[in-house]
Amino acid sequence: MLIDILTVAPQMVETALPHSILGRAIDSGIVRIQVHDLHDYAADRHRTTDSPPCGGGGGMVLKPEPIERAIAHASRLSQPDRIILTDPQGVRFDQEAAFEMACLDHLVFICGRYEGVDERVRLTLASHAYSIGDYVLTGGEPAAWVMVDAIVRLLPGALGCAEAPSRDSFADGLLDYPQFTRPRSFRGVGVPDALLDGGHREVESWRRLQQLRRTRALRPDLWARCDITADDVHLLESAAAHRCPQRYTEKEYAGARS
Numbered sequence: 001m002l003i004d005i006l007t008v009a010p011q012m013v014e015t016a017l018p019h020s021i022l023g024r025a026i027d028s029g030i031v032r033i034q035v036h037d038l039h040d041y042a043a044d045r046h047r048t049t050d051s052p053p054c055g056g057g058g059g060m061v062l063k064p065e066p067i068e069r070a071i072a073h074a075s076r077l078s079q080p081d082r083i084i085l086t087d088p089q090g091v092r093f094d095q096e097a098a099f100e101m102a103c104l105d106h107l108v109f110i111c112g113r114y115e116g117v118d119e120r121v122r123l124t125l126a127s128h129a130y131s132i133g134d135y136v137l138t139g140g141e142p143a144a145w146v147m148v149d150a151i152v153r154l155l156p157g158a159l160g161c162a163e164a165p166s167r168d169s170f171a172d173g174l175l176d177y178p179q180f181t182r183p184r185s186f187r188g189v190g191v192p193d194a195l196l197d198g199g200h201r202e203v204e205s206w207r208r209l210q211q212l213r214r215t216r217a218l219r220p221d222l223w224a225r226c227d228i229t230a231d232d233v234h235l236l237e238s239a240a241a242h243r244c245p246q247r248y249t250e251k252e253y254a255g256a257r258s
């Protein structure tokens with residue numbers, strides 16, 4: 001996969017790239033990431049990439065022409081499948097979008113700036129606009145980095161097989177199950193018996209039950225959309241009938257310690 005990232009702050013992206021799975025995927029040639037400094041595509045000797053908003057108001061707005069030139073440069077070798085503007089007004093980026101984009105060959109990310117991007121970038125240059133959440137960052141660089149990380153880890157070979165993405169939260173529309181490691185007891189909380197003494201099948205069904213209960217308690221939006229099976233219903237009903245403790249409630253995540 002080839003990814004081009006267009007930004008006025010290339011260092012913000014470059015410092016994040018060599019780390020973790022992304023760095024490994026770059027080193028092993030699974031992905032090639034090219035960071036383009038938009039100042040290099042300015043037409044004047046001051047390397048201007050922004051100018052004041054038409055109609056007045058504070059801040060500066062990213063100009064469309066350097067972005068157009070950078071896209072043309074990034075398109076020389078292969079036509080991008082998607083040109084994505086990072087944008088708090090964009091469609092919410094999620095795991096499904098990450099899976100969709102992981103199947104493509106060439107992505108271009110345009111990092112917006114919080115003051116604004118000339119609307120003609122969205123209208124005539126970008127094919128998509130994505131937001132990573134309902135909050136405003138000072139620039140789109142962290143948003144591009146977040147999306148690139150979520151996409152690249154899905155590429156074949158990017159993760160070791162022990163970390164297969166099919167086991168991820170959201171991969172089947174449910175949250176992930178809780179994980180434990182040593183010690184057996186920490187601050188009075190023990191590792192669940194099923195994980196210590198259970199056979200493979202017991203561990204699997206304990207984990208599935210936790211996924212179902214967590215998702216139902218914490219993310220009613222996901223719960224309403226996920227496809228649960230007859231086995232899942234049976235698992236939930238028999239856990240309720242046997243009064244299995246529901247340890248992972250919304251309260252635990254939202255500040256039980258406060």
Ligand code: ADE
Nearest residue numbers: 086087131132136137143
């Ligand atoms: N730029 C600024 N805030 C953003 C957000 N939440 N998502 C994507 N791009 C952004």
